[in-house]
Amino acid sequence: xxxxxxxxxxxxxxxxxxxxxxxxxxxxxxxxxxxxxxxxxxxxxxxxxxxxxxxxxxxxxxxxxxxxxxxxxxxxxxxxxxxxxxxxxxxxxxxxxxxxxxxxxxxxxxxxxxxxxxxxxxxxxxxxxxxxxxxxxxxxxxxxxxxxxxxxxxxxxxxxxx
Numbered sequence: 001x002x003x004x005x006x007x008x009x010x011x012x013x014x015x016x017x018x019x020x021x022x023x024x025x026x027x028x029x030x031x032x033x034x035x036x037x038x039x040x041x042x043x044x045x046x047x048x049x050x051x052x053x054x055x056x057x058x059x060x061x062x063x064x065x066x067x068x069x070x071x072x073x074x075x076x077x078x079x080x081x082x083x084x085x086x087x088x089x090x091x092x093x094x095x096x097x098x099x100x101x102x103x104x105x106x107x108x109x110x111x112x113x114x115x116x117x118x119x120x121x122x123x124x125x126x127x128x129x130x131x132x133x134x135x136x137x138x139x140x141x142x143x144x145x146x147x148x149x150x151x152x153x154x155x156x157x158x159x160x161x162x
Contacts, residue, residue, distance in 0.1 A: 005137035016066040017132045037093035051079035077160040084147045084154040092146045099139035107135040110155035115148030
């Protein structure tokens with residue numbers, strides 16, 4: 001398979017990363033319960049919309065400007081933080097594509113844990129959750145999230161952009 005993705009470790013400088021991590025880990029950060037990660041998936045998760053419908057939806061938007069700058073975004077479709085809670089066994093979302101048009105998906109990992117992202121239904125490329133790492137791929141590339149068993153939280157920020 002031709003490499004259809006890019007992993008960038010230490011995506012942000014330590015100060016910018018810690019500012020985002022501290023903000024999202026604060027007790028005041030609002031998480032919203034969702035019944036399904038993907039359509040017809042029976043596992044819940046928590047989400048926080050940062051940007052959608054052409055406008056910021058969260059105070060967190062200003063904190064992630066360094067990420068948008070590093071991604072060289074020309075247009076943002078959606079930005080969302082996702083939280084999975086620790087389980088006794090790992091489970092995965094359904095394979096899905098973030099968008100049905102040509103743009104990029106970027107997943108920014110906030111913490112280390114034994115959860116991961118699987119890229120490609122056939123290829124099943126395993127991308128580890130490592131803090132301050134960015135994963136970038138075409139939004140039409142199928143992928144799924146796999147939960148963690150070793151940490152209380154698996155937190156990522158998902159970007160869809162051009």
